[in-house]
Amino acid sequence: xxxxxxxxxxxxxxxxxxxxxxxxxxxxxxxxxxxxxxxxxxxxxxxxxxxxxxxxxxxxxxxxxxxxxxxxxxxxxxxxxxxxxxxxxxxxxxxxxxxxxxxxxxxxxxxxxxxxxxxxxxxxxxxxxxxxxxxxxxxxxxxxxxxxxxxxxxxxxxxxxxxx
Amino acid sequence: xxxxxxxxxxxxxxxxxxxxxxxxxxxxxxxxxxxxxxxxxxxxxxxxxxxxxxxxxxxxxxxxxxxxxxxxxxxxxxxxxxxxxxxxxxxxxxxxxxxxxxxxxxxxxxxxxxxxxxxxxxxxxxxxxxxxxxxxxxxxxxxxxxxxxxxxxxxxxxxxxxxxxxxxxxxxxxxxxxxxxxxxxxxxxx
Numbered sequence: 167x168x169x170x171x172x173x174x175x176x177x178x179x180x181x182x183x184x185x186x187x188x189x190x191x192x193x194x195x196x197x198x199x200x201x202x203x204x205x206x207x208x209x210x211x212x213x214x215x216x217x218x219x220x221x222x223x224x225x226x227x228x229x230x231x232x233x234x235x236x237x238x239x240x241x242x243x244x245x246x247x248x249x250x251x252x253x254x255x256x257x258x259x260x261x262x263x264x265x266x267x268x269x270x271x272x273x274x275x276x277x278x279x280x281x282x283x284x285x286x287x288x289x290x291x292x293x294x295x296x297x298x299x300x301x302x303x304x305x306x307x308x309x310x311x312x313x314x315x316x317x318x319x320x321x322x323x324x325x326x327x328x329x330x
Numbered sequence: 331x332x333x334x335x336x337x338x339x340x341x342x343x344x345x346x347x348x349x350x351x352x353x354x355x356x357x358x359x360x361x362x363x364x365x366x367x368x369x370x371x372x373x374x375x376x377x378x379x380x381x382x383x384x385x386x387x388x389x390x391x392x393x394x395x396x397x398x399x400x401x402x403x404x405x406x407x408x409x410x411x412x413x414x415x416x417x418x419x420x421x422x423x424x425x426x427x428x429x430x431x432x433x434x435x436x437x438x439x440x441x442x443x444x445x446x447x448x449x450x451x452x453x454x455x456x457x458x459x460x461x462x463x464x465x466x467x468x469x470x471x472x473x474x475x476x477x478x479x480x481x482x483x484x485x486x487x488x489x490x491x492x493x494x495x496x497x498x499x500x501x502x503x504x505x506x507x508x509x510x511x512x513x514x515x516x517x518x519x520x
């Protein structure tokens with residue numbers, strides 16, 4: 167049995183080879199990082215700082231910005247939760263824009279057209295059997311696989327020719 | 331706001347540990363530097379809360395390890411899909427070493443000391459052997475934890491670690507023989 171063979175020692179935990187390697191590995195000092203690492207990190211931080219605050223990570227926002235954004239988002243949610251129960255029934259079942267703004271009369275024809283389109287689409291989709299959906303999904307999936315497969319095949323063909 | 335000087339001192343204190351953790355797992359200097367950069371960017375985002383934490387070293391090591399494993403899984407697996415010329419092998423894992431020899435960092439050429447030599451041999455191991463070996467010996471993870479982390483079977487973890495050790499031993503023996511031949515001091519007793 168070689169000293170590095172550990173099969174017979176599994177029940178008793180780390181074997182002699184484990185210990186030798188462990189001791190050896192632990193004695194290893196860290197490798198020196200490249201001198202370019204710190205300048206790279208500093209450059210990346212500087213590049214991030216130049217981006218506008220909304221493109222930066224949430225954690226890098228200052229407290230005032232975080233508070234403001236959370237307050238605005240919370241306020242909008244509250245407003246929506248208050249407005250939706252009032253206006254949603256009026257829009258969907260009440261025959262249009264009755265409770266909404268002075269613009270409601272001018273938007274009425276647009277709303278009617280939109281409802282007509284949605285109704286037609288709904289009626290059409292309800293006529294389509296479920297198997298058609300499965301078929302379309304299968305075609306999309308096979309097409310995706312074919313595209314990836316063709317890409318891999320062509321790439322390997324090019325590699326093979328280069329190797330020759 | 332983070333004080334740039336304090337953060338620079340922080341990086342100087344931990345850069346070798348972070349880089350070494352990534353380097354041992356990835357076996358490639360450029361990739362290890364990329365991962366180390368990402369680790370410090372994450373540390374920068376949380377610097378106010380971690381800078382005085384007693385376990386910040388452990389946190390950095392964990393982030394380095396996780397990002398290195400992610401790197402191995404995502405980037406190399408994706409790269410392999412388009413470049414691998416070998417036939418599929420059921421023994422393969424996402425950590426299969428498929429990097430061309432020329433892309434490797436030839437650390438053995440510059441490793442003159444004992445530790446450097448061992449590090450270079452470690453870097454030259456196939457990733458599927460190196461990664462579990464490093465997790466076992468440097469991160470002190472159990473076989474079960476390694477299997478769970480790498481999403482491979484327990485048997486495969488044991489086999490890969492055993493092969494990794496044998497591979498290392500072989501390289502060390504060859505190196506010792508070569509050194510003896512050239513009249514150089516033998517670095518490691520096998």
